[in-house]
Amino acid sequence: MNSVLRILPILNIGEVSPGADLGTLIFDAIQASDLAIEPGDIFVITQKIVSKAEGRIVNLDDVQPSEFAQAFARQNNKDARHVEVVLRESRRIVRMDRGVLIAETRHGFICANAGVDESNVNGAQQLTLLPVDPDGSARALRRRLQEVAGEPDNLDVAVIISDTWGRPWRTGQVNMAIGVAGMAPIIDYRGQLDPYGYEMHASMIAVADELAAAAELVMGKIDRVPAAIIRGYDYTPDTGDGRALLRDASTDMFR
Amino acid sequence: MNSVLRILPILNIGEVSPGADLGTLIFDAIQASDLAIEPGDIFVITQKIVSKAEGRIVNLDDVQPSEFAQAFARQNNKDARHVEVVLRESRRIVRMDRGVLIAETRHGFICANAGVDESNVNGAQQLTLLPVDPDGSARALRRRLQEVAGEPDNLDVAVIISDTWGRPWRTGQVNMAIGVAGMAPIIDYRGQLDPYGYEMHASMIAVADELAAAAELVMGKIDRVPAAIIRGYDYTPDTGDGRALLRDASTDMFR
Numbered sequence: 008m009n010s011v012l013r014i015l016p017i018l019n020i021g022e023v024s025p026g027a028d029l030g031t032l033i034f035d036a037i038q039a040s041d042l043a044i045e046p047g048d049i050f051v052i053t054q055k056i057v058s059k060a061e062g063r064i065v066n067l068d069d070v071q072p073s074e075f076a077q078a079f080a081r082q083n084n085k086d087a088r089h090v091e092v093v094l095r096e097s098r099r100i101v102r103m104d105r106g107v108l109i110a111e112t113r114h115g116f117i118c119a120n121a122g123v124d125e126s127n128v129n130g131a132q133q134l135t136l137l138p139v140d141p142d143g144s145a146r147a148l149r150r151r152l153q154e155v156a157g158e159p160d161n162l163d164v165a166v167i168i169s170d171t172w173g174r175p176w177r178t179g180q181v182n183m184a185i186g187v188a189g190m191a192p193i194i195d196y197r198g199q200l201d202p203y204g205y206e207m208h209a210s211m212i213a214v215a216d217e218l219a220a221a222a223e224l225v226m227g228k229i230d231r232v233p234a235a236i237i238r239g240y241d242y243t244p245d246t247g248d249g250r251a252l253l254r255d256a257s258t259d260m261f262r
Numbered sequence: 263m264n265s266v267l268r269i270l271p272i273l274n275i276g277e278v279s280p281g282a283d284l285g286t287l288i289f290d291a292i293q294a295s296d297l298a299i300e301p302g303d304i305f306v307i308t309q310k311i312v313s314k315a316e317g318r319i320v321n322l323d324d325v326q327p328s329e330f331a332q333a334f335a336r337q338n339n340k341d342a343r344h345v346e347v348v349l350r351e352s353r354r355i356v357r358m359d360r361g362v363l364i365a366e367t368r369h370g371f372i373c374a375n376a377g378v379d380e381s382n383v384n385g386a387q388q389l390t391l392l393p394v395d396p397d398g399s400a401r402a403l404r405r406r407l408q409e410v411a412g413e414p415d416n417l418d419v420a421v422i423i424s425d426t427w428g429r430p431w432r433t434g435q436v437n438m439a440i441g442v443a444g445m446a447p448i449i450d451y452r453g454q455l456d457p458y459g460y461e462m463h464a465s466m467i468a469v470a471d472e473l474a475a476a477a478e479l480v481m482g483k484i485d486r487v488p489a490a491i492i493r494g495y496d497y498t499p500d501t502g503d504g505r506a507l508l509r510d511a512s513t514d515m516f517r
Contacts, residue, residue, distance in 0.1 A: 179468030
């Protein structure tokens with residue numbers, strides 16, 4: 008656990024189009040940088056390129072906004088078609104105020120605009136949606152990376168799909184994990200004793216979120232580095248997925 | 263920005279007592295590991311040892327709980343003295359439900375139990391409080407590190423004091439920055455254009471929180487690694503402080 012951890016940006020992945028084979032694009036970019044996949048590598052991939060590869064793109068011109076979307080857009084100087092897409096991605100609105108839509112997505116994520124994003128797609132006329140099943144996307148990408156690396160059955164790597172979200176109470180956005188494959192997203196220290204023999208009560212560390220946040224540091228936002236490798240983190244291999252990071256409504260006081 | 267980022271645990275800092283010279287303890291631990299401080303290093307230090315060095319420790323036996331604290335403790339099977347200390351550290355209770363106290367601290371942080379912590383102090387009879395002024399603590403520690411490194415005026419390093427907090431909506435806790443010195447805690451991309459020339463609207467990245475989260479990955483919780491160096495992150499030197507990470511109440515829909 009306590010060795011040096013390294014975070015390597017994966018450069019030159021290039022433009023990702025619908026239907027792209029992301030595993031191959033990533034593998035080729037790694038090889039072009041004279042790197043290789045190593046056992047224990049964690050791949051953090053931004054949602055944006057996963058969504059693009061999966062064709063989760065909406066042309067604004069194709070959207071017919073509802074009256075509800077139009078009213079909210081009018082009051083808040085928004086594009087009604089954008090609001091409409093956000094509503095379609097939502098199963099519940101958590102806050103709808105001051106022009107901000109905090110939504111619970113159909114996956115159960117709570118975030119601004121249900122994860123619908125208008126940046127970094129060709130022109131201003133397109134929106135990207137979150138993957139339909141980010142954990143499934145992470146699992147598929149992990150399998151594909153194992154395949155292209157030539158070890159389809161036993162290459163021990165993990166994949167985290169990340170997105171950049173704001174938080175209540177704190178300024179600014181951070182990367183969080185929305186899909187996880189190959190590793191336990193949470194380390195549960197409950198019941199373990201600290202060095203004084205005192206039981207630790209509430210220590211479940213959301214390491215997948217911390218790994219996603221760490222990867223953002225080499226990605227930047229303008230520089231278009233949509234993926235990174237974290238090397239040297241001794242994760243717990245697991246079939247667990249990112250849904251474990253969703254707080255159960257019964258223990259959540261802010262929804 | 264896009265070079266490899268490394269995170270090095272600072273091992274063998276040892277026990278920290280009230281009045282300890284944290285800068286020297288850290289410097290000695292670094293040297294004992296055959297490392298040296300390098301320009302551009304970011305030191306992430308857990309709140310726990312900062313609070314201990316500053317004597318922010320309360321003996322439970324010295325606490326006289328108020329009736330309010332006693333009532334809440336009774337209802338929720340808590341130690342009334344602990345509840346009392348949490349209330350004293352709070353300027354406002356955000357949620358008080360199901361035995362959980364989410365408080366706004368006198369600094370303006372919103373977190374469980376106002377940051378009062380009962381783990382990792384000698385025996386179960388002590389609590390640690392957050393530093394009185396975490397940004398001041400970060401600045402003082404930064405100056406001290408510059409001094410002990412022999413470059414009191416021009417060693418370009420940054421210091422982040424971190425604590426481990428839960429979040430609404432998501433399971434588990436992550437490290438966040440509560441005090442910052444020597445670097446801009448937020449990168450503001452607003453107004454910049456993405457690669458398609460499309461203006462990015464809402465991209466303020468809380469890099470200090472991401473750095474704190476990243477450092478936690480080499481700290482663990484049981485292993486007692488209370489500090490780490492992040493090397494290779496091209497931060498923006500700045501006199502800014504961690505208060506910039508506190509969302510203004512007027513833009514916060516969850517307090």
